[in-house]
Amino acid sequence: MDPFIKKIQTINTTEGAIELLKETTTLTPRLKELIDFTIQAHEGQYRKSGEEYCVHPILVSCITAYFSNEEAIIATSLLHDVVEDTHYDLEYVREKWGADIAHMVDGLTKIVEIREHELVPSNQSSDRRLISSALTFRKMLIASIDDVRVLIVKLCDRLHNMLTLDALPPEKQKRIAEETLVVYVPIANRLGISTLKNALEDLAFYYIYPLEYEKIDKFLKEQQQTIEVTFNNFISTTKDLLDKKGFDLNNIKIFSRIKHHYSIYLKMQRKGISIDEVLDLFAIRILVDDPIECYKILGFIHLEFKPLISRFKDYVATPKENGYQTIHTTVFHNSKIYEIQIRTFEMHKIAEYGIAAHWKYKSGNNSNQNNSINLNWLKSLEFTHDNVEEFYQETKDTLHANEIVSYSPKGKTYILPQGATAYDFAYAVHTDIGNKAIGCYINRMKKPLLTQLKSTDVVEIIVGKKEIARCSWVDMVQTSKAKKEIRLFCSHRQKEIDELTGINIINTVFSNYGKNIAYQIVIPSPHKIPIILDHYKHIIHLTEKNIIKNRGLMTRFKILTNKVKEYKFDKILVYSNFSINSVSFDHCCHPKFNDDIVAFKNGNEAIIHHKMCDKAYESIKKHDSMLFTKWVQDTLYQYKMVVSLPNTKGELAKLLSYMSQYEGYILSVDYGRQKHSYRQYCDIEFEINKSNKDEVRRLMEKKVKVIEFFSKKDAYKN
Secondary structure (H helix, E strand, C coil), rough: CCCHHHHHHHCHHHHHHHHHHHHHHHCCHHHHHHHHHHHHHCCCCCCCCCCCCCCCHHHHHHHCCCCCCCCHHHHHHHCCCHHHHCCCCCCHHHHHHHHHHHHHHHHHHHHHHEEEHHCCCCCHHHHHHHHHHHHHHHHHHHHHHHHHHHHHHHHHHHHHHCCHHHHHHHHHHHHHHHHHHHHEEEEHHHHCHHHHHHHHEEEEHHCCCCCHHHHHHHHHHHHHHHHHHHHHHHHHHHHHHHHHHCHHHHHHHHEEEECCCCHHHHHHHHHHHEEEEECCCCCEEEEECCHHHHHHHHHHHHCCCCCCCCCEEEEECCCCCCCCCCEEEEECCCCCEEEEEEEEEHHHHHHHHHHHHCCCCCCCCCCHHHHHHCCHHHHCCCCCCHHHHHHHHHHHHHHHCEEEECCCCCCCEEEEEEEEEHHHHHHHCCCCHHEEEEEECCCEEEECCECCCCCCCCCEEEECCCCCCCCCHCCCCCCCHHEEEEEEHHHHHHHHHHHHHHHHHHHHHHHHHHCCCHHCCCCHHHHHHCCCCCHHHHHHHHHHHHHCCCCCCEEEEEEECCCCEEEHHHHHHHEECCCCCCEEEEECCCCCCCCCEEEEEEEEEEEEEEECCHHHHHHHHHHEEEEEEEEEECEEEEEEEEEEECCCCCHHHHHHHHHHCCEEEEEEEEEEEECCCEEEEEEEEEEECCCCHHHHHHHHCCCCEEEEEHHHHHHHHH
């Protein structure tokens, strides 16, 4: 853990906290006034550990100041619990300290409300805990959408709570640690604040998996000295190499870093290895002034030591979305493997402190635009998602996912989650590109749109003239943007199809009495017709009444005698006032049972399509004749019987033929004959749309001797 964070853990007095804040940042007159106010506002309040409550906000401001020296953020850290825990309200904060600080305090207060009221204990069901975590997650992101500084303060607040978690009962310790790992850690990671992320992970790991933590901690303490001696020798060898190549060692910093506990645990779990097999427990880090020096040093290292090319990554040329930039390489030297990280001092600052180090706030300017962190992921999240669990899962996947780098043919970089497809890439380029995509080339080879991409793939999307609804692909893409845009487009397309289909059906039913009847007669909600049969019949009745009002006696007679009838074809029902003799499925789409379907009238035939079929969509827009159709929703009941058949040829066939008259579906037949017997015994499992077991048995006994008969439902109960 970072030495500064360890120091925070040892301080439990107001005086000690103020002294540390003085060491961390310059105390302006405004900050001194805020410290006095914080002490006064929380007077008489104590934490579970027994220390004065004001120690907590002052130490949170120390952590915040360690990552960012902006006065407004430090001020907000001092005030973050005032509205929640004292009699001072938000209006007082606004009048006394200004709208900017009040805005951040308000965002933090809202996050606290969600955590306290919605989070459930760790012994509750995983579903309930998922929902509560999702609510916390969504509230945090919504509160920070206009000002990401809210997240920085909240993460620092959570870090100090985790540092003092030992004062709480074990059940609460585990609950808060679990929330930290699933809610706060991925956000810290996406903001690029690795120091915070690593500390939160290790503290949560300690409380959730204490035995695993202890094993790793013991190993590191036992092996640390031996491994560090080896690395110190390698660092010395590296310094000699760079000195010989003309580098000024006064302008270069080289040191070793140890992988933190939770990171080691994850690698062991992911690869199924023991801690002895983790190759990159330790690494050396080389810091230089200029990016070009990173590549020069890399070149000399690769010429001196044999590199493992499969473990080389260049995040300098292609930064991660959280702004992280470093060259990673792994080399052999003296039969040992060493990981080396090369970055500039500026890149190191961003890697450790992330957005807190250089975010362009409303009051400041960022001079280095190339290093600015991309927050599009935060702005593009679907906060209006109806299903909070689904929102949480998609957002968590977005925040946790390992990244790959892909390129357009012109060399533009796109960072996507691991497992992303070419279709995700299309939506990353532009929504219109995704909606109109018909194919792709990956590294100049034609591939399907759902092909998973690998890092460094060059992707070219082939675009058609029309938008294509691929609603079933929503679970096959990885990015939240692709999922959001597919759902949005399909929702609009379905609404359009429903409305046009309803109008086309009305026009077809009354086609003998004029064109476009649906537009001439005021009828409510024609777009609901394809969905609800009762509504369909109601609309037909209203339309008949409207036509009869304005037509002669013959027209009235025709309407009254030309009623809509039901036509049944196996699993399909068609309703029409025209004679329908048959049903067929067009070859362009293959709807399965219970898929949404539409029907077109072709003479005396009904042509069935999947509701989202592109060919059907074109016919719907042309106002072709349509019919109301739906699947037959028969409820089938399973039965099993043992019957005795005469030992005569064809007896089983006669029985099965008899059962087919009652639309019985045979599931299985077990046919045999007892030795020296003139009768044959048969086990038959079947389905039939009759729920009365006794009635079904009586039907069977009319044809065959039934020895045993029972409902499969009864059998499952037993």
